[in-house]
Amino acid sequence: MKSIGLYLLAASFFALPLQAQLTKPNATSTEQLMNSVQERNEHRAQSILHSYPIRNVGPVTMSGRVSDIAVHPDTARIFYVGFGSAGIFKTTNGGATMQPVFDNQGGAMGIGDIAISNSNPNILWAGTGENNSSRSTYAGTGVYKTTDAGNMWTLMGLEGTQHIGRIIIHPENPDVVWVGSMGALYSQNEDRGIYLTTDGGQTWKKTLFVNDNTGVIDLIIHPENPDLLWAAAWERSREAWNFVESGAGSAVYHSKDGGNNWELASDGLPTGATLGRIGLSISADNPDRIYALIDNQDVRKVESNNTGNRGLLADDFRDINSKDFLSLNNEELNQFLRRNGFPTKYTAIRVKEDIRTSTYPPSALADFLGDANAELFDTEVIGAEVYKTDNGGESWEITHDIALDNVYFTYGYYFGEIRVDPSDANTLYIMGVPMLKSTDAGKNWTPIAENQRIHVDHQALWINPKDGEHLLLGNDGGLYESKDGGENFIHHNVAPVGQFYTVNVDMDTPYNIYGGLQDNGTWKGSSRSTPNREQPWERLYGGDGMHVNPHPENSDIVYVGFQYGNYVRRDLSDGSSYRITPRHEVGEDRYRYNWNTPVELSHHNPDIVYFGSQRLNRSFDEGKSWKAISPDLSYNLPNGDVPFSTITTIAESPLSFEIIWIGTDDGKVQRTTDGGATWVDVSEGLPAYRWISEVHASSHDPSTAYVSLNGYRFDEFVTYVYKTTDFGETWVSVKGNLPDDVVNIVIQDPIQPQILYAGLDHGSYISLNDGKEWHLLNNIPNVASYDMVVHPRDLELVVATHGRSMYVLDVTAFHELVPRINESTTLFSLSDMRYSSRWGAQSVDYRDPFEPNFEALFFVQESSSRKRNQPTSSFEVVIDVKQDDASLYSTTMDVQKGFNTFHWNLWNPTTNSYLEKGTYTVQITNGSTTHEQSFEIK
Known part of the structure; x- marks a missing residue:
């Protein structure tokens, strides 16, 4: 039960002992952050994987967290949707389809706010760094501007702001822009407050600064007088182990001179250490009226009227x-x-x-x-309250007598949006776990869409200024639209923007992919899925989906759960399940479970289950009973209101049941070589106190393991990837040429030990030489990769991204390339094709003919040297298709260094027909080097 009084008291004494035990690293500077962005851009421009085939398999069913919606002022068919970690998508057909328009900017894919100019709708601004201060909120790199409706974006500065609360564009002069910045999340900095530009972003002036823990979360402008603005300041301080989501710096400010000067406008609002996030909305119908939605973290005073027998508590x-x-x-x-x-x-x-x-x-x-x-959810705090002013902010009063129960619970920091109908000053909406609507200026409230199961946790709302019944709603489940004031909604779930935490696979044919999603449960889908076309995904469990483990011999048996260690064993064949979370004994220290508690099945017996708390627990009977096989393996540092000093990763060696590795959120790596009887702390030689995001036990050598660490929760964006070949006695960095970034996962290929895969907060990388050099997977957007797995039979890498769902790629070409890495040209094994008599046929006259698509993937060491106006014979690469040494087809191809793909429709120009059944040879000639492979048409 969370009492704010005890909560603040605990936070105050907690800092002292923690500082005595833990030295926090320095936060990454703005200069270092932007150097990293430049390195990422160079990787994208130079990667050898520019043409490597990768497929997105969705899902799109549940979508992902929406942070903002910006609608074209002249037509509601055109709008832009900002996602918490997936960039910006644009629609020109009212949401029937959406296309990404903010990929690969180098900076973060997390969007805090989008603003569209009323005077020139081709001008938009995007503030990077989501403003919801959650555990998966990524730091941005400033504000970006487009002048061509999203086709091209330019960084316009404010690189150190990290998280953007709101952007306002002057209604008549698009060169005048106000930006509210929240600043860093896990550290103090001064790049927060209100910034003003009057020259389209060429120069900026900070016009409001409260303190280095207080930023600006919301801004509103008078609809008729752009000199009048109001701002909501919010003080908050987050650590890995504690979150103080309120403070004395929280307040409402008012400017009467176009944002150059600000004064307090909080008379009548709560003040002090318990005032949290504030949202603002001004009425276009009556601009003197402003509403404020506040997160009141003060203790609720409730007198019990229960005089009966309540039982023991x-x-x-x-x-x-x-x-x-x-x-x-x-x-x-x-x-x-x-x-x-x-x-x-x-x-x-x-x-x-x-x-x-x-x-x-x-x-x-x-x-x-x-x-x-x-x-x-068990809360004593007041939570959500709505206030209004009818005099432009000179005084405020609460609008309701009843408590707005179960709107915020304890985590009001995650919401804070309020919107008033532009055509009716008495109709307004507030967003929290549910969304509530009032039609009497906030006195009474009703939940929207009670007859529908729309997703909870609401983040963004647009109300059509020409039709107050028309709403666009964004929440943790994506984008919704209502045409009747919130009575009914349709779900525009067309973008693959799932925020995955984890991934796993089964051994079915074709195999299925499993993953846990942020606030969207755990899902299962075919590895052959195509978003919006076929192979829908199936939901397995609710909550925030975490680790998921299908039984390798029976995919109907799945171990699945949600946040903070709440797991079950499910039998999908009959729907039965039982809880498997280990319980400590009465009188023992309570088990501490991480938000993403690791649960793993044994490589040697899938009925054996491992479960991490601060101790490692093991079950020999599918989770029915447990035994702790370790002491507390963490530093056991003091905790605030977030469980800390917990196990975050478990790795049993595929080569030995006796060898197990674990990592903790406070920086410990420990291993046992006797099945848990004794443990050895092998953290020495690794950066201290960083979150251990992954320990990977090699499948090639029992003494070898890889470790990734991250300093995200210190605002330290530095790459930490290490390898040991002596059971952790010594560690060596395998960072190579990776850009500085947060590392979430590192794994070794199960076939070729030289091949490594790494998932970072801004991309997915592959190394072909054990970490000496890394290559960016270009065809995955600049999005966080949280987890990876290589299917042991099909040899496909599955990448779980936290923002753009799942990606799959065949890795057999990497296996073939490693022994030929110094050859000038390598043609990889070709897939056989199935002959069809329908090749070239048209089902109807208005459709294109049905044609085969033959693909040949090859690798070259250098790009083509063709220059402008030179004949095609100057191309470096010649492609020949032969049968029994007779040439059937020949062409030249311009190539880039790295992987390239040759496409052909199997048309034989010598016979004016498609190839018949038979065996054929493809030759790639690069200078004096020729490499060939064969394929069969069956």
Whole structure:
């Protein structure tokens, strides 16, 4: 249960012991951040993987977190959708289809805000760095501008702002722009407040700065007088172990001179340390009226009117002495134990005997019940409140007498948006877990779309200024549209923007892909899926989907769960399931479970399950019973309101059941070589206290492992990837030429040990020489790659991105290339084709003929040297197709260094027909070097 008074007290004493044990690294400077962006751009321009075939397999069913919506002022058919970690998508047909328009800018794909100019709709501004201060909110690199409706974007500065709250464009002069910046999330900095440009972004002036923990989350402008603006300042401080989401710096400010000067306008609003995020909305119908949605973190004062028998509660045991405990009624005590899910071995008689023998104190019964996920919803804070002013902010008053329960719970920092109907000053909407609507200026509230199951956690809303019934709504489930004021919605789930945390695969044919998504549960889909066309995905479980493990011998058995260690074993064949989360013994330290608690099946017996808390737990019976096989493997640092010092990654060696590695969020790497009987801390030689995002045990050598670490939760964006070949006694960096960035995953190829795969916050990379040199996968956008797996049979790499769903690529070409890496040309194995008599046929006259598509993937060391106006004979690469040494087809091809793909429709110009069944040879000639492969048409 979260009480803000205790919460702030805990935060204040927590900082002292933590500082004594943990030295925080310096946050990455703006200069370092932009150098990294330049390095990323160079990788994208020079990568040898520019033409490597990669397919996106979706899903699109659930979409992903929307951060903002910007609609063309003249037509609602054209609008732009900003996503929390997927960039910007544009539609010109009212949402029937959407195309990305902000990929590969070098900076973050996280969008804080989008603004479109009313006077010139081809001009848009995008603020990078999502403004929802969540655990997967990425730092941006400033503000970007387009003058051609999103085709090209230019960085216009403010590189150090990291998270943009709001952008306002002057209604008549698009060169005048105001930007509200939240600044860094996990560190203090001064690049926050309000910035003003009057020359289209060439120069900027900071006009409001509160302090280095307080930024500006919202801005509004008077619809008739652009000299009048209001700003919402928000003070917050986030650490890996604690989040103070309110502070004395939170307030409303007002400018009367076009944003050059600001004064407080908070009379009547809550003030002080418990004021959190604030959202603002001004009425176009009555511009003197402004609404404010605030997150009030003060303690709710509630008097109990329960005079009946309430039964025993956990709090009853916190201060009770042993004598009084032993006098409790056994029936009531048993009811308490069963009602709260204690293991059946704990009965009133057993517990009283434990208390009598001082095995543990009575307070241990209350301590046993801690659940980090439940604490998100079990709240004593006031939460969401709506205030209004009818005098332009000179004074405010609350609009409602009733409490807005269950709108924010404890995490109001994640919401904060309020919108008033432009045509009716009394109609407004507030966004939280549900979205509520009021038609009487905020006095009474009703939830929208009660007859529909639209997604929860609402982030963005556009109300059509010409039709107040027409809404565009963005939430954690994507984009929705209503034509009746929120009574009914349609879901525009057409963009593959899933935010995956994890990925796994089964051994079906074709194999299925499994993944856990941010606030969209866990899903299963065919590896042959095509977004918006075929092979829909199936939902397996709810919540924030985390680790998922299908049984390799029976894909109907799946271990699946949600945040903070809540996992079950499901049988998809009959729908049965049982909870598998390990429970500590009463009197022991409570198990601490990470937000993304790792759960793994043994390589040697899939009925053996590993489960990480601060200890490693192992089950030999599919999660029915557990035994801790380690002590606390973390630093056991003090915790705030977020579980910390937890295991984040588990790696059992594929070569030995006795060898297990683990990593923790506070920087520990430990391993055992005797199945958990003894553990060795092998963290020395690695950067201290960084989050261990992955430990990967080699499938080629039992003493070899790879480790990725990240400093994201210190705002340290530095690449840390290491390798050991002696069980962790020593570590060497395999960063190579990777740009500085946060590393989420590193794995080794199961066939070729020289090949490594790494997922960073801004791209996916492959190394062909054990980390000496890395190459960017160009055909995956500049999006965070959270997890990767190579299918052991099909040899395909599956990449789980946190923003653009799943990508799949065949890695057999990498296996063939490694032994030929110094050859000038390599043609990779060709796939056989199935002959069809329908080649060249038209089903109807207005359709193009059906033609085969033959693809040949090859690698060259250098790009073509053809110059302008030279004949085609100067091309470096010649492609010949032969049968029995007779040439059937020959062409030349301009190529770039790296992987290239030759496409051909199998048309034989010598016979004026398509190739018949038979075996054919393809030759690639590059200078004096020729390499050939054969394929068969069956």
